[in-house]
Every structure is written in C-alpha cells, then in structure tokens.
Amino acid sequence: MARKVPLWQRNLAMLWISQLLVMAGFSAMAPFVSLFMKEDLHIIDEKELALNVSLFAFFGTLGYAIFCPIWGKLSDWFGTKPMLLRGTFVTAFLFPMMGYVSGPGWLQFLRFLTAACAGTTAASQIMIARNTPDERQGFAQGVLSTAIWGGAMLGNVFGGLIIHYFSYLAAFWFCGILYFLGGFAILFTREDFTPEMRAARKQARPHRYSPGWWPALSIPVFCMIVLSLVNGVIRGIDGPFVALKVEQMTSAESAAYWTGIISAVICGFSILAGILTGYLADLLPPKKFVVPLLVISAVTMWLQGFTTSLLVFLVARTALSCVAGGISPVVQKVLSQVSPKRKRGASFGFASLGGNIGAMIAAGLGGWSMAVFQLNSVFYVGAILFLLSIPVFSRLLDVALTPYRMPGVHHRRSGLRHH
Numbered sequence: 001m002a003r004k005v006p007l008w009q010r011n012l013a014m015l016w017i018s019q020l021l022v023m024a025g026f027s028a029m030a031p032f033v034s035l036f037m038k039e040d041l042h043i044i045d046e047k048e049l050a051l052n053v054s055l056f057a058f059f060g061t062l063g064y065a066i067f068c069p070i071w072g073k074l075s076d077w078f079g080t081k082p083m084l085l086r087g088t089f090v091t092a093f094l095f096p097m098m099g100y101v102s103g104p105g106w107l108q109f110l111r112f113l114t115a116a117c118a119g120t121t122a123a124s125q126i127m128i129a130r131n132t133p134d135e136r137q138g139f140a141q142g143v144l145s146t147a148i149w150g151g152a153m154l155g156n157v158f159g160g161l162i163i164h165y166f167s168y169l170a171a172f173w174f175c176g177i178l179y180f181l182g183g184f185a186i187l188f189t190r191e192d193f194t195p196e197m198r199a200a201r202k203q204a205r206p207h208r209y210s211p212g213w214w215p216a217l218s219i220p221v222f223c224m225i226v227l228s229l230v231n232g233v234i235r236g237i238d239g240p241f242v243a244l245k246v247e248q249m250t251s252a253e254s255a256a257y258w259t260g261i262i263s264a265v266i267c268g269f270s271i272l273a274g275i276l277t278g279y280l281a282d283l284l285p286p287k288k289f290v291v292p293l294l295v296i297s298a299v300t301m302w303l304q305g306f307t308t309s310l311l312v313f314l315v316a317r318t319a320l321s322c323v324a325g326g327i328s329p330v331v332q333k334v335l336s337q338v339s340p341k342r343k344r345g346a347s348f349g350f351a352s353l354g355g356n357i358g359a360m361i362a363a364g365l366g367g368w369s370m371a372v373f374q375l376n377s378v379f380y381v382g383a384i385l386f387l388l389s390i391p392v393f394s395r396l397l398d399v400a401l402t403p404y405r406m407p408g409v410h411h412r413r414s415g416l417r418h419h
Contacts (some may be wrong), residue, residue, distance in 0.1 A: 029184015232358020
C-alpha cells in the first residue's frame with residue numbers, strides 16, 4: 001500500500017512549482033528594465049536614468065510594503081491559498097501591459113500595481129510556516145528558496161534570449177504567461193487552516209513583552225521584522241544596476257544577453273546554496289551562522305565594484321548570491337518559531353513590510369550613489385552596509401532569543417536550539 005504523502009510535503013512541492021514559474025516570469029523582465037528604459041524609452045542621460053531606475057524599484061517595493069501586511073492579515077482570516085491565487089492571476093494580466101508604455105511614469109505606475117497585487121513569495125512562506133512541523137521549518141524554507149533562485153535562473157536565461165532575438169514586449173508577455181501557470185499550480189494545494197475568529201481576537205491578550213504601539217506582536221517578532229528591513233537594504237541596493245554594470249564591461253548590443261547568462265549561472269549555484277543554507281539553519285546557532293555570511297558578502301560586493309573583468313564579476317556575484325542568500329532562511333526560521341501559529345500570517349506580512357521598506361531605502365541609496373558619484377559606487381556603498389549590519393544582526397538575534405530564557409516566565413521553546 002502506497003504511503004500517503006504528508007500535507008506539508010505536498011504543499012511544498014506545489015508551492016515550489018508555483019514559485020519557480022512566478023520567479024521565472026518576474027526575472028524575465030526585472031534585470032533588463034534599465035536597458036528597456038535606455039533602448040525603448042530613450043532615456044539616455046545617466047542621472048535621469050539613475051532616477052528612473054530607482055523610482056521603478058521604489059514603487060515596486062512601495063506596493064509590496066503597503067499591501068503585504070494587508071494580505072498577511074487577510075490570510076489569517078481567509079487562508080493563504082486565496083491570496084496566492086489573487087496574486088498570480090491578477091499580475092499575469094498586468095505584467096504584459098508594461099511592454100506597451102510610452103514613458104517611465106506609466107511603467108512605474110504599473111510596477112506599483114503589480115507589486116500591490118502580488119506578494120506570492122511572502123504568501124508561500126506563510127503557508128509553509130503554518131503547515132510545516134517546527135523542526136522542518138528551516139529545511140522547507142530553504143527548499144522554497146531553491147525555487148526562487150531556480151525560477152530566477154530560468155527567467156534570466158529566457159528573458160535575455162527573448163530580448164536579444166525578439167523584443168522587450170515579448171519578454172513582458174512571457175512574464176505574464178508564466179505567472180498564469182504559477183497560479184494554476186496553486187489550485188493543487190490544500191491548506192490546513194482554521195480561521196482566526198473575531199471572538200478569539202478580542203479575548204487574546206497581548207504578549208507581556210509586546211510594546212503597546214505594536215499590538216499583538218511580541219518583541220522577538222518585532223526584532224525579526226527589523227532584521228527583515230536591514231536585510232532588504234543590504235540585499236537590494238545593487239540589483240537594479242547590475243545590467244548597467246554588465247553593459248559597462250561589454251557593450252550596449254550584448255548587455256541583455258550577458259546579463260541573462262551571468263544571472264542564470266548565479267542562480268544555478270544559488271539553488272544548491274539554498275538547500276545547504278536551509279539545512280544549516282536548522283543545525284547552527286543563528287548568530288554564529290549569519291555573521292560570517294555578512295563578512296564574506298561585504299568582500300564580494302566590494303570586488304564587484306572594483307573589477308572591470310566580466311569573469312571576475314561573475315565569480316564575485318555568484319559568491320555573494322550564494323552566501324547572502326543564507327541570511328533569509330535564518331530570519332524566517334526564527335520568525336516562524338517565535339510567532340504563534342495563528343499569528344504567523346500577520347508576522348510574515350509585517351516582516352515582508354520591513355523587507356520592502358528596506359528595499360525602498362536601498363533603491364534610493366543606489367540611485368543617489370550612481371547619480372552623485374558613479375555606477376561603481378553602488379557596490380562600494382553596499383559593501384559598507386553589509387559590514388555595518390553585523391552588530392545589528394548580532395544584537396537583535398540575542399534580544400529575539402532572550403525571552404525564551406527569562407527566569408520566572410513560562411515560554412514555549414518552539415524547538416529553538418540554544419547554544
């Protein structure tokens with residue numbers, strides 16, 4: 001008799017397929033937006049280009065920042081599956097419209113709408129956090145990250161080839177089709193979900209360590225939200241400008257092609273790194289695991305700004321993506337274990353808000369660095385931010401874990417290992 005597949009494993013498989021397709025669609029467009037602005041929208045001036053690339057990233061993260069907490073709270077009331085279906089099918093319609101815009105203002109407006117309606121990665125993380133045993137959280141989140149990296153790899157390759165041989169419009173349509181297929185995969189998930197009842201919400205007492213201006217979220221959860229913000233800053237500052245760096249080292253004609261190839265190689269290695277870092281996140285103390293990752297990330301980020309060799313850039317960027325990619329599984333694991341199950345939707349929603357606020361800050365810093373100094377300065381500023389984040393991660397991880405060791409107060413340990 002065949003062994004019945006546990007619900008969490010079945011959901012993980014379907015969410016993995018969905019995120020693979022969604023990220024492939026998004027990555028067929030995202031790395032090439034700066035080139036699209038130069039070639040199709042004819043924005044040639046470097047300062048104007050830096051401003052519009054930053055605004056595109058800013059409005060995208062603004063949409064996420066405003067709506068992710070709303071979708072997270074709604075997922076506590078109605079379930080995560082409806083949120084995933086909304087995010088995939090609506091954005092499948094909106095993304096192709098970007099290929100028809102005649103100016104950067106409309107492009108930025110559509111980016112805001114797609115971000116506001118999407119949020120599928122955060123919703124997938126919430127469903128996994130709800131339906132996966134605590135002792136397998138790090139593994140499950142790490143496996144999901146491989147879909148994100150794998151989808152990005154496929155999207156970068158196909159997006160670069162489609163743009164190189166066809167057009168940017170074809171790449172936008174490719175993005176919409178893959179979002180639709182990602183939504184179809186969600187139909188095969190089944191959520192073990194109990195709605196948060198209104199009466200239960202009224203009776204629930206706030207955590208005794210929860211600050212009054214942050215209702216229903218404990219200090220450990222708040223610490224992880226702040227770390228999500230910091231992670232958003234250090235991971236998001238350079239992304240919108242990678243294609244321009246590649247163009248600087250190659251040519252305008254081949255920039256999209258080489259950006260796609262480089263991004264695909266990076267994502268391929270990151271798939272393996274995602275599995276490894278997810279596994280290590282379940283075994284190692286969070287602080288001892290994260291701090292070395294931040295140091296190595298700073299070095300590889302600095303090297304990207306310094307080099308003029310495409311090969312050196314590829315090696316440094318691959319190392320950065322593999323190493324820095326290990327930070328998110330740690331934050332998500334700790335967040336899921338310091339959050340009550342019935343509040344995980346709200347917790348992950350606010351963590352997504354923090355990450356997107358961080359990405360907005362990163363977009364502003366990146367655009368300012370390029371406009372005031374030069375393109376390479378974006379990577380130097382990123383390296384400095386990685387180093388400055390080390391004491392922040394160390395302190396807030398300590399604070400987040402401290403309540404579980406406070407004498408005289410009963411706390412559920414939730415499977416956290418203390419070393």
